[in-house]
Amino acid sequence: MTFGQPFKAGDWKHNTQGLVARDNMNAVVPMQADEISSHRDGSARFAVINAKLTGVQPGEKRIINLFTGSASATPQLLPSNPSWNLSLEAKIFNQQVTVVNFGDRNGHTPGTPFLVGEKITMTIAGPTTESFQLTINSTTAGGAFDTLTKIAEAFQQLVNSQSQTYLGEKIGGGYEKLWLRTKNPSQGAFQVSFSYGGQAKITQLNQSNYQAPQTWTVNGQDLLKQQITLANASQSSAVRRFHGPVASEFKLAIPFKNASTGETHNFLTARLDTRMFEAGQTTRTNVVIENNWTYKANPRNITYEMAFKVNGSTVHQQPIFTHYHHARWQKVVWTGVEPKVQLRHNMRYFLDSRAVWNYDLSLRVPEATLAAEASSLAQARAEQAAYGPMGNALLNPSFGSTGGRPEIGPLPKWTAQYLISQDERARASMMAVADASAAIPIHFRDENTDSPINTITSPNVSTHMNSINLPESADPSIWGPDTAHQASYVYVPYLLTGDNFYLDEAMFWATWNVFSMPASYREFDKSLINRQQVRGSAWALRSIGEAYRMLPDNHNMKAYFRTVLDNNLAWYKQNYVTNRLGSPMGAIQHAVGETPPWQNDFVGTVMALLAENTEPNAKEAHDWFSQFNVGRFMNDANGFCAARAPGYYWFNADAQGTYYTTWSQLYARNYASDVGKPCSSITDIGGYPHMAGGYAAYARGMLGAAAGAQASGAAAAYAKWKTMTPLMDAELAKEPNWAIVPR
Incomplete structure (x- = not known):
């Protein structure tokens, strides 16, 4: 069997010590450790372990213990011509896709209108000949994008409800456009024609042509x-x-x-x-x-x-x-x-290694929750069967959709459920999400290096819509990725399995988070990620830290991620701690004079784990941000009641742009109606304190992480906030994304 194993700093000095294994009967377990990633002190951070167990009976539980010692280094001799002989055979279809454009609008300027009462007949001739007719009414009349969109949607509905051969699709923000193709890609070519007597315009273009x-x-x-x-x-x-x-x-x-x-x-x-x-x-x-x-x-x-x-x-x-x-x-x-x-880790040690945050192992994920997750995954797989490996599993493919989602947090819900329970149903959901993330079109492998894009050696590369300089595809997908709503998809799956697929996947996401920004925003080869939404900066920084920690020391991308991580942490320290950028209270700005406390919590949570891993400059940056993140909960006596600490957006400067410097000023600007009330009298705790996915939960996870990173006052703030949010505990057992507790 093969598995991944994180190590505490100092436990295994792999450059001078071997690693050996014994089972609970004290029998030697043949093993080897590879793909080693080191802590900054040179001791092993992570390794991929291969071990051989013999005589294991069905249902038997066997414990493997790892020790430092003299390990066997003699490799197995492999057959010169193995019976493997794996081959792949792909039958590739080149399908016709015809894009129909209704109207001739120019931006927000309407074009020649379709008029009430006009009839449009669309005929598709190919494997079968079928016609679809639409009569323009008061809701579809006109030449602006809203009514033209309704016309395209109406024809989409007609085709999909009446035809056994053809399929109509609306892609992204296509508005007045309709994409037509055959349901079966081997059904051949077709022609589209229109019968329409009005003055408005209807055009079409083959995006691709049929080939055998x-x-x-x-x-x-x-x-x-x-x-x-x-x-x-x-x-x-x-x-x-x-x-x-x-x-x-x-x-x-x-x-x-x-x-x-x-x-x-x-x-x-x-x-x-x-x-x-x-x-x-x-x-x-x-x-x-x-x-x-x-x-x-x-x-x-x-x-x-x-x-x-x-x-x-x-x-x-x-x-x-x-x-x-x-x-x-x-x-x-x-x-x-x-x-x-089925392998189960010593999860107490796994968390103590600081590979991940300290999730609350005292929680018990309810059986009903795990059963419901298994049911949801089975349903998703059935509904997405036509997408094959490109299905979205349990993910929302539209990243920018509003509202909370189970994948948003330090780790996704299913990953946190698995860490707490090690239940196979949670594992199945976690791995399904990890695999689904590979279907998202953010994967760019450099043909020259056979590795993900290196933004240090390729400093001008960008896929940002305002500065894209790579070949683009006009082909659609179900996905709309961004950084601000991004999850940690593959980090823990790699730590558990050691599979190279997830290692590559982590690099793809981390590099895309850099070059999806304009090159000038990231200061070109510095590869900075700060010039975006506060939450986007948090998740991008998390992905860079994950890739750096995962990568073996001898990997050709290790130095790249070390440099990018160091550059970003140095930027945060220089601009906030040294140069006092922005609020002197430690808040990160969303706009001039405005900060989102909940997104600050995201940054604080990510920075805490980096600080725990002794990454250079992370501790100083985390302490700076903790002034604001922790201080919100501990300044009742100074005019800021903790009940209001998990806010949405706050003004933290006056009308002239001068930053507030005291808690009472900040409170008066954002909670004027509460000024003068004793904090003990405010019983309506803010931030949805009964939920596991609200701002109050984000704050609790942040405080637990901050306490682990030994930020001043964080442990006391966590204890206080936990007492103030008792209804959250049962919900965190079901959705433990933010169930991080002090170490």
């Missing part, structure tokens, strides 16, 4: 044999993750080739993370399919079906679906006997 399906293949056997030869000869390899007494893993990257012509596909690439056990008798291959290249012209969605074959026999069939541009997916395939092992 083509077969594209990948075979990794020869490349694997090459890597085995190098490993058996003790020669190094850039694509070998590890090679030891228990397991060897190779990262094989192979483009798809046309079965007829031998042509290499411009976009579709297979990455076969191939892990061999028992000297090659058992092999686990994480098949990763990517459509991720950064600089290739005309990136696009690709529609295909795919078969995975071992020695010519199909072991997995992926039904037809559309693979979004700049997205990826995975499927694990075993040859030989697949081990059926």
Whole structure:
């Protein structure tokens, strides 16, 4: 079995000590530790562990204990020509997509109007010939984007309710546009025509044209044999993750080739993370399919079906679906006997390592909650079957949608549920969300380095709508990603599994959070993330810290993430602690004279974990922000009642832009009606204190994290706020995103 293991700073000095394992019967457990990431003091922070258990019976529980000691370093000898022989066969469809545009408006200026009573008949001729008629009425008449949108939506409804052959889609902010395609991508070409006697304009353009399906293949056997030869000869390899007494893993990257012509596909690439056990008798291959290249012209969605074959026999069939541009997916395939092992970490030690925040292990996730989560996941999978691996699982694909969501927080709800319960249903949801995040079109792999974009060596790259300088795709997806509403999707899944797929995924998200900003905003190669919404800065900084902590010391991107993390923490210290940027009370601004306390809590929570991990400048920055974040709860005597501490947006400067410097000034400006009331008389606690996902809960998690980072007064503030929000406790057991407690 393979798993990830975080370590406390100082526990394992891996440069001078080995690591060994014994079970609860004191028998030696063969093991190896690889992909080691170090704390700043040089001791091991994290390692991927491969271990071999023998004689385990069904249902048996066995404890593995890890110790420092002399570890075996003799790697297994691998067969020169393994029986693995994995191949992939993709049948790729090039489907016609026709975009119809109703009207000729110019921005906010209406065009020639459609008039009440006019009839529009749209005929689609191809595999079948079908007509759809719409009569313009008072709600669809006109030439502005609102009425033209209604016309496009009306035709979409007509096509989708009446046709067995064709499908109408509305993509993003397409307004007056309607996308038409066949439901089955192999059904061929079609023509669209209109019968309309009015003066308004109707135009159309084929976004893509139909071509007959083509077969594209990948075979990794020869490349694997090459890597085995190098490993058996003790020669190094850039694509070998590890090679030891228990397991060897190779990262094989192979483009798809046309079965007829031998042509290499411009976009579709297979990455076969191939892990061999028992000297090659058992092999686990994480098949990763990517459509991720950064600089290739005309990136696009690709529609295909795919078969995975071992020695010519199909072991997995992926039904037809559309693979979004700049997205990826995975499927694990075993040859030989697949081990059926459920691993549980010593969660107290896991949290004490400071790999994550100190979640409240005294909570018990209710059985009804776990059962409901399993039901929700099953329902989501059934409803999203047509999306294949591009489905959104339990995520909201529209990141900017208003309101709270279960993925928003230091960690998503399902991840926190798993850390607390280690229940397999919570794990299933956590892993489903991690896999769904790979379908989001934010994945940019540099063809020149085969790694995610490096914004230090490529300082001008940006995908921001105002400064994009990379090839764009006009193809749609269900996703609308941003940084301000972003979750931590894959960090804990990697810490648990050690799978390279999640390591790559973390790098993709962290780099996108940098280059999705204009290059000038991030000061080019400095790769700063501060010039955006306060919450966006928090989550971007979290992703950078996660990637840095996850990456092995010898990884080619480690130095990049160390530099980017250091640059950002140095910026925060220099501009806030040293230069006293903004509020002298420690608040971060949203706009001139305005700050969102709840978003400050996000920054404080992220900065606390960085401070706990002794990242340079993090402690100083966290202490500065804690003046505001912790002080809001501890200044009843100075004119600011804690009942109002979890605010939404506050004015923290006067009309002339002069920042307030006292708690009484801040309180009077934002809670004038409460001034003069004893704090003990205010019983309507702010921030939804009965909820696990309100501002009061954000504050509680922030205070728990701040106490862990030893911010002044944080432990007392946490205890006080917990007493003031007793109804939250039961809800945090169900939704523990913010159930962080002092260490």
